[in-house]
Each structure stands twice: as structure tokens, then as C-alpha cells.
Amino acid sequence: MQFDAEFAVVGLGAMGSNAAWRLATRRRSVIGIERFHPGHVQGSTHGTTRIFRVACLEHPDLVPLARRSRDLFRELEHSSGLPVVSQSGAVMIGPETSDVISGTLAAAAAHGLPIERLERAALLERFPQHAGIAVDHVGVWDPEAGLAFPEHAVVAAVDAARSAGAEIFTDTRVIDIELLDGGARVATATRDFVVRQVVVTTGPWLGKLVPELPLDPQRTPMTWFDESEGADHPHGIEDFPTFIRAMDDDQWLWGHGSGDGFGIKIGPEDDPNFGPVDPDTVDRYVSARDWELVSDLVARAFPGIDPVPARTTTCMITRSPDGQFQIGRPHHDPRLIVGGGGSGHAFKHAAGIGELIAQIATGEPTLVPTDFVDPNRFLSSGMR
Ligand SMILES: Cc1cc2nc3c(=O)[nH]c(=O)nc-3n(C[C@H](O)[C@H](O)[C@H](O)COP(=O)(O)OP(=O)(O)OC[C@H]3O[C@@H](n4cnc5c(N)ncnc54)[C@H](O)[C@@H]3O)c2cc1C
Incomplete structure (x- = not known):
């Protein structure tokens, strides 16, 4: 041949x-x-942007993969002159028993990662943008995390x-x-x-x-927000770093503050509106129905942010059964x-x-x- x-x-x-x-x-x-x-x-x-984390709550064996990725991303930065990854840190917030916290702690323990555990009072002092953190919620700071482009x-x-x-x-x-x-x-x-x-x-x-592979492509709108007028706390990436936050009702929010060329981005981990799609015919138009859930969560979690998105686009997540x-x-x-x-x-x-x-x-x-x-x-x- x-x-x-x-x-x-x-x-x-x-x-x-x-x-x-x-x-x-x-x-x-x-x-x-x-x-x-x-x-x-x-x-x-x-x-x-995408969230970059090293203490990967999804599986401890992802930790070395994330670190190798970061090293290779740095090589790409060097060869292209383009920003590819930034290390501004990330905070995970939720109840001790939630996957957000227990998964992050398990990955960190398995690989001896330099994470920092934060009790609620310390969390609120360090990240005052996050309002209404429940009394039994704690935080984990991953200093190797940040953003990728x-x-x-x-x-x-x-x-x-x-x-x-x-x-x-x-x-x-x-x-x-x-x-x-x-x-x-x-x-x-x-x-x-x-x-x-x-x-x-x-x-x-x-x-x-x-x-034959079991794959489920889903339409997943992304939403960016502006600060409310007269917001009390800064929403730049240095003060409002990458986060994943479990809310009281098992909903998760993820996102990060704004920076050079990107806005305050916040999304829900799951949304019943984001259903299965054929990627060739996906509806790329984003309407108010798409941001109903995230707007409600943003209003509850971040009083300094206008809950009506300033910018939207549509993307696709391809889910595996596990x-x-x-x-x-x-x-x-x-x-x-x-x-x-x-x-x-x-x-x-x-x-x-x-x-x-x-x-x-x-x-x-x-x-x-x-x-x-x-x-x-x-x-x-x-x-x-
Ligand atoms: C809203 C959202 C938020 C996310 N947040 C994060 C996050 O914070 N952190 C994180 O790590 N991950 C995140 N992800 C997941 C991550 O972005 C994806 O898992 C990853 O980008 C998927 O890459 P891929 O190579 O599988 O697919 P793609 O990058 O889509 O690549 C597939 C490529 O194949 C090409 N292609 C398709 N069919 C053909 C064909 N017949 N012939 C030739 N080319 C073809 C397409 O044009 C495309 O370029 C997020 C995803 C979404 C949608």
C-alpha cells in the first residue's frame, strides 16, 4: 500500500x-x-478564556496531565508570542462534602499540591465579591490555577x-x-x-x-457580565480570580473577573435549557431563555454584577456518560x-x-x- x-x-x-x-x-x-x-x-x-486548574476535582490522574499541558502551553506561548495560559489562581467554594471541595482536596492530597484551605470568614474577607456564602461552605485556593486562552x-x-x-x-x-x-x-x-x-x-x-462512541454534544451558551453601577468591590481578575462555586441548591457557578481583552465571565455547570444537538444545525442565536438560570444565580451570588449578560455566544460541550x-x-x-x-x-x-x-x-x-x-x-x- x-x-x-x-x-x-x-x-x-x-x-x-x-x-x-x-x-x-x-x-x-x-x-x-x-x-x-x-x-x-x-x-x-x-x-x-477557559478555566485552568491543576488540583482537578474530576480525577486525581488529571493532575499530571494539567501540569504537562501547562508546560507545553508555555512552549506554545514562546513560539507564537501569544498569551496561552496565565497563573492567577482559583478558588473552589462549597460544602465540605461537595465534589467541588472533596474532589479538589483528593487531587491535591494525591499529588502533594500546595493548595490552601479557607474557612468561610477568610473567604469573605479575601473575595468580598462573593456574597451569601452559606455558613457551612469552605474554600480551597489552587495557586497553580488561572486561565487559558x-x-x-x-x-x-x-x-x-x-x-x-x-x-x-x-x-x-x-x-x-x-x-x-x-x-x-x-x-x-x-x-x-x-x-x-x-x-x-x-x-x-x-x-x-x-x-459507536457514546457522546452527547450539547448546546452551551456562554455569558459575560458588567459590574453594576456603584459596585462596592473590584471585578478585575487580580481581585476576582477564577472560581467554581457550589450554591446552596446543588447548582454550580464557574467564572472569573475581567482582564486584558476579556470580561467578567460566569456560567452554570448545568442548565436544563442546554439540550442535546446536532452540531451541524445547532441554534447559535442566544436569547433571554438561555440566561434565565445564570442571571438568577448571578443576582444571588454577586450583588455587584448586573445580572443581565452584556455579551453572549454559543458553544458546544460534548459529554461522555461518566x-x-x-x-x-x-x-x-x-x-x-x-x-x-x-x-x-x-x-x-x-x-x-x-x-x-x-x-x-x-x-x-x-x-x-x-x-x-x-x-x-x-x-x-x-x-x-
Ligand atoms: C461553554 C464551555 C465552557 C468550557 N469551560 C472549560 C473550562 O473552563 N476549562 C476547561 O478545561 N474546559 C472547558 N470546556 C471544555 C473544552 O473547551 C473542550 O473540552 C475542548 O475545547 C474540546 O476540544 P475538542 O478538540 O474536543 O473539540 P474542538 O476544539 O471543537 O475541535 C474539533 C475540531 O474538529 C473539526 N472538525 C469537525 N468535523 C470535521 C471534519 N469532518 N473534518 C475536518 N475537521 C472537522 C472542527 O472544525 C473543530 O475544529 C468548556 C467548553 C464549553 C463549551
Whole structure:
């Protein structure tokens, strides 16, 4: 069989741009194919900022992935001159028994992270923007946390992949992937590519190319707010850092204060209005119904912020049944690797995931155990 390259990476968003980069730095031949233009606003990786945390409450094995990601993001900053990650810290707030607090403490304990525990009085003194914190709520300060800048990161990773030798095709949609005896054919409208392995990282569209994965793309509007007139407390990122806050009624809010080029961003962890979608026909218009819940929560949690959003956009979260990613070889197939199912917390790990995909693709030891993200946990056993 005549191969066009050893690897094709399909979808150059958060995970794919980094997978292409990390494969190309290993001096392997790589083709990267992206349907739109890198840094676009059609998928899951736009809206200027993402929360970056190291004490990852979702799983302790995410801690080394976040740290590796941060180091790689710094390399991308250096190569591109664009800000990719900032370390302004983050505070988690909630009852001792909530996942926000217990998950963060478990990750910190497992890796000896330098977190700081804050009792309610200290929380209110240090972060007076947060009003109405319940009497039994506590805080955990993660000094290694902060913000990441997703559009910059994708553009920088695609450029870094190209500089390392990857051949990049933008504005090119993959319409089919056929697994062959010893390789894969990746079809676009204008030409086909034959490669030894294909990496599919098409975000909310992953289920269109690998339909057997249990993935649930959801429309997720994002909302930015302004300070109320005469607000008592400052709302810049230095005074109002990144937070995740469990409210009394099990609703979570996440967000951060404003900074250079970004506003006060606040969103709910979940909203019954944000239902499943087909990513090709998602409604990108955001209306008052979309911000009903977050406005109510903002009014209760932050009296110094105008609860009517000043800016909105629509994005998509792709949920896995257990809230963890899907990274690996479905059915242990040596021709195919998937990366997706970000479940609303994958951006901070994107460069680490790119490294993990490159390690899986080349048969190197992986930087973290992969069982908890292996797609085979959802698939019936056996090769295809
Ligand atoms: C509102 C919101 C808030 C979030 N907050 C955080 C946060 O604070 N912290 C955090 O860590 N994570 C957060 N996330 C999650 C994180 O942003 C995503 O998990 C991550 O960006 C997903 O990256 P991806 O590579 O899977 O998808 P994408 O970045 O969407 O990449 C998929 C790419 O594939 C391309 N593609 C699709 N189909 C084809 C095709 N047929 N041919 C070629 N190319 C194709 C698309 O154009 C796209 O570029 C949030 C997500 C949302 C929506």
C-alpha cells in the first residue's frame, strides 16, 4: 500500500492541533485536516478564556496531565508570542462534602499540591465579591490555577505542528474514514489520503465519524457580565480570580473577573435549557431563555454584577456518560485513535492530551494511566 503519511489527524481544534504538533515533534510524517480555519468559533474551543486548574476535582490522574499541558502551553506561548495560559489562581467554594471541595482536596492530597484551605470568614474577607456564602461552605485556593486562552492555543499549536513538519489542510472537511487492511483511507471532497493510523479529534462532530462512541454534544451558551453601577468591590481578575462555586441548591457557578481583552465571565455547570444537538444545525442565536438560570444565580451570588449578560455566544460541550474524556484506540484497533468527549473540562488538558495521543500512536509509555479515559470502557470487547 502506498501511504501519503504515517498519521492523519482529523479535526484541528483543542485536542487535534496539539496531537498533530506532538506527533510532528517526534519526526513522524503527519497530515492535519481541519474543516474550518484554526481558531474558529464553530466548535467547542472559543469564547476567549477557559478555566485552568491543576488540583482537578474530576480525577486525581488529571493532575499530571494539567501540569504537562501547562508546560507545553508555555512552549506554545514562546513560539507564537501569544498569551496561552496565565497563573492567577482559583478558588473552589462549597460544602465540605461537595465534589467541588472533596474532589479538589483528593487531587491535591494525591499529588502533594500546595493548595490552601479557607474557612468561610477568610473567604469573605479575601473575595468580598462573593456574597451569601452559606455558613457551612469552605474554600480551597489552587495557586497553580488561572486561565487559558483557547483560540490562541489552537492557532499556536497548528503553527507549531506546521513548523515541525506537519502538512496542514484547512477549510477541508473529512467526509469519510475507511479502515483498510494495515491502514486507513481519509476521504475529503477533493482528495483521499491513505495513512497507517488516523487520529479523529472532531469534538462535537466525533460521533459523525465514529458513531459507536457514546457522546452527547450539547448546546452551551456562554455569558459575560458588567459590574453594576456603584459596585462596592473590584471585578478585575487580580481581585476576582477564577472560581467554581457550589450554591446552596446543588447548582454550580464557574467564572472569573475581567482582564486584558476579556470580561467578567460566569456560567452554570448545568442548565436544563442546554439540550442535546446536532452540531451541524445547532441554534447559535442566544436569547433571554438561555440566561434565565445564570442571571438568577448571578443576582444571588454577586450583588455587584448586573445580572443581565452584556455579551453572549454559543458553544458546544460534548459529554461522555461518566464525565471523563474518551482517548485511545476503540476496540484496541491499531489503525484508529480517538480524542474527544471533553465533558466541559478538557481544554486545560488539551496539550497534555495531544502528548498522550502521540504516545499511544507511537507505542511510547503514557504520561498518565489511561484506563479512566479509554473509550473501550464503553464498548463491547473484541476487535472490530
Ligand atoms: C461553554 C464551555 C465552557 C468550557 N469551560 C472549560 C473550562 O473552563 N476549562 C476547561 O478545561 N474546559 C472547558 N470546556 C471544555 C473544552 O473547551 C473542550 O473540552 C475542548 O475545547 C474540546 O476540544 P475538542 O478538540 O474536543 O473539540 P474542538 O476544539 O471543537 O475541535 C474539533 C475540531 O474538529 C473539526 N472538525 C469537525 N468535523 C470535521 C471534519 N469532518 N473534518 C475536518 N475537521 C472537522 C472542527 O472544525 C473543530 O475544529 C468548556 C467548553 C464549553 C463549551
